[in-house]
Amino acid sequence: MIRIGIVDDQEIFRQGMKMILSSQDGMEVVGEGATGLEGYRLCEEHALDLLLMDIRMPVMDGVEATRRIKRDFPHVAVIMLTTFDEDEYIFQAIKYGASGYLLKDAPSAKITEAIREVHGGGALMQPQIAARVMEKFRNMDSEIGEADPKVKSLTSRERDIVQLIGEGKNNKEIADELFITEGTVKNHISSILIKLDLRDRTQLAIFAVKNRLL
Numbered sequence: 001m002i003r004i005g006i007v008d009d010q011e012i013f014r015q016g017m018k019m020i021l022s023s024q025d026g027m028e029v030v031g032e033g034a035t036g037l038e039g040y041r042l043c044e045e046h047a048l049d050l051l052l053m054d055i056r057m058p059v060m061d062g063v064e065a066t067r068r069i070k071r072d073f074p075h076v077a078v079i080m081l082t083t084f085d086e087d088e089y090i091f092q093a094i095k096y097g098a099s100g101y102l103l104k105d106a107p108s109a110k111i112t113e114a115i116r117e118v119h120g121g122g123a124l125m126q127p128q129i130a131a132r133v134m135e136k137f138r139n140m141d142s143e144i145g146e147a148d149p150k151v152k153s154l155t156s157r158e159r160d161i162v163q164l165i166g167e168g169k170n171n172k173e174i175a176d177e178l179f180i181t182e183g184t185v186k187n188h189i190s191s192i193l194i195k196l197d198l199r200d201r202t203q204l205a206i207f208a209v210k211n212r213l214l
Contacts, residue, residue: 001027002115004027004115006031007053009035020112030042031045031046036061036066053066053079080093081103081104082102082103123201147212150196161174161189162207165205
């Protein structure tokens with residue numbers, strides 16, 4: 001059972017999302033909040049697996065809440081809900097360790113898919129958001145500079161996987177392209193994250209862009 005908290009300052013959205021998620025097999029909504037601070041308190045009061053949280057809220061926004069939650073409750077996965085014009089919020093949320101990024105008008109099936117993907121250890125970013133994020137990093141020429149020395153520690157197969165993650169492929173798509181199992185892909189990703197000292201596949205995708213591995 002995936003234990004979920006929902007944090008959004010719009011009660012109608014929270015109630016609608018609660019109804020959708022509670023109808024899913026293997027999902028349980030155990031708490032709600034209207035601010036990032038209330039999201040943090042949900043983590044204190046409940047054994048949450050995942051927090052579905054708006055990125056912009058009063059009192060404390062989702063970015064600051066993510067920073068505090070990943071600092072104090074690193075096991076709690078965070079999926080950010082955003083609108084299309086909140087790039088800077090998204091970049092900060094990536095920095096602090098959110099694992100999923102969805103537009104607020106995403107279909108309910110996409111949201112439940114993201115929850116299962118992130119709870120399984122993956123990360124998910126809608127293509128519309130990923131394109132903007134990747135474009136920003138491609139344009140940050142002053143930050144790209146020389147390739148990170150850690151790139152040399154990657155095997156040829158690991159570089160292939162990093163490239164495909166940078167292109168937005170999920171584990172199944174990577175497995176199909178490289179003719180290996182999804183389990184093997186997961187093992188490679190775990191090894192890659194350790195080698196590169198990165199937190200998750202979102203940071204890995206950014207690493208791929210900054211080090212010209214695409």
